Amino acid sequence: MKVTVLGLGLMGTALAKALLRNGHETTVWNRSAGKTVEGAVHARTPAAAVAASDLVVVCLSVYENVQEVLTEASGALAGRTIVNLTNGTPRQARDMAERVTGFGADYLDGGIMAVPPMIGGPEALILYSGSRHAFDAHHGTLEALAAPRFMGEDTGLAALYDLALLSAMYGMFGGYYHAIAMIRTEKITAAEFTPMVSAWLTAMMAGLPLAAQQIDSGDHRTEVSSIANNSAGFPNLINASRDQGVGTELLDPVHRLIDRASAEGHDTDALTRLVDLIQTP
Ligand code: NDP
Numbered sequence: 001m002k003v004t005v006l007g008l009g010l011m012g013t014a015l016a017k018a019l020l021r022n023g024h025e026t027t028v029w030n031r032s033a034g035k036t037v038e039g040a041v042h043a044r045t046p047a048a049a050v051a052a053s054d055l056v057v058v059c060l061s062v063y064e065n066v067q068e069v070l071t072e073a074s075g076a077l078a079g080r081t082i083v084n085l086t087n088g089t090p091r092q093a094r095d096m097a098e099r100v101t102g103f104g105a106d107y108l109d110g111g112i113m114a115v116p117p118m119i120g121g122p123e124a125l126i127l128y129s130g131s132r133h134a135f136d137a138h139h140g141t142l143e144a145l146a147a148p149r150f151m152g153e154d155t156g157l158a159a160l161y162d163l164a165l166l167s168a169m170y171g172m173f174g175g176y177y178h179a180i181a182m183i184r185t186e187k188i189t190a191a192e193f194t195p196m197v198s199a200w201l202t203a204m205m206a207g208l209p210l211a212a213q214q215i216d217s218g219d220h221r222t223e224v225s226s227i228a229n230n231s232a233g234f235p236n237l238i239n240a241s242r243d244q245g246v247g248t249e250l251l252d253p254v255h256r257l258i259d260r261a262s263a264e265g266h267d268t269d270a271l272t273r274l275v276d277l278i279q280t281p
Helices: 010-021 046-052 063-072 090-102 132-142 157-184 190-205 208-217 227-243 252-263 271-279
Strands: 002-006 025-029 055-058 081-084 106-113 125-130 147-152
Touching: 002 010, 002 046, 010 025, 010 055, 025 046, 046 063, 055 063, 063 090, 081 090, 081 132, 090 106, 090 125, 090 157, 106 132, 106 157, 125 132, 125 157, 132 147, 147 157, 157 190, 157 227, 208 271, 227 252, 227 271, 252 271
Parallel strands: 002 025, 002 055, 055 081, 081 106, 125 147
Antiparallel strands: 106 125
């Protein structure tokens, strides 16, 4: 299969190498000269790169770059399948689909749930949405990059899932960083403390299926831990952080939401009630 990769950043390079490893005839293009991938054909312009293959994978920094590059290559787009793996919002993905299909190409949007060293390996996942036909036709080739998962024909869905998963990740990292900042004030190292954090987060994650049930059913009653309990206890976290000389900017928004839930009469509910509050800012 002939495949083109537009963008040889950290991720684009990993994608091109994975395609080559799987025996695909790969053409690459990058804005700045000097970035090369052994075994690939290096096109001089985006239009030449797009003309070289039916399947074109795009992986640039932001959507504005994609728009610029595909506009430059617009004359070569008809009949091609564009798979855009650049991170962006659902709205950007839907707008890009309209633009690209307007030039006569098929469009698939993707969200990469992996870092470059994982590409082509068993843990890598890429979420796709948009043209079902494009996904089915190129499934075999896309498997060279990561496990491909189709989220739906609404082009914005892959970006929505991607960003929601990233939001969960940032929440976890934020909590971890704050915890480490607290513990370091007593000269305990991150290495000493991290196994305890991992075990704790793993234990807490076991509660997610029940949380999902409560959120989906709207029944937030609890005999485990109520908004009232958390509203009473959360100031300890804030005060302890302050006493240790640690900032509270990551904790304050959670504190405000819990207090808002309490003020709005949800004292006997579980923390899962916070989802409704987030949805009605
Ligand atoms: P890099 O910064 O390593 O590469 C960025 C790429 O975009 C380069 O090829 C760069 O070209 C190109 N580029 C930037 N501006 C323009 C422009 N105006 N016109 C043309 N090309 C341009 O980023 P990554 O490769 O890491 O990331 C690429 C995409 O993949 C991003 O959307 C990112 O969010 C996503 N992603 C990255 C992950 C990662 O861990 N790295 C994980 C999951 C998704 P040049 O060499 O000329 O600067």
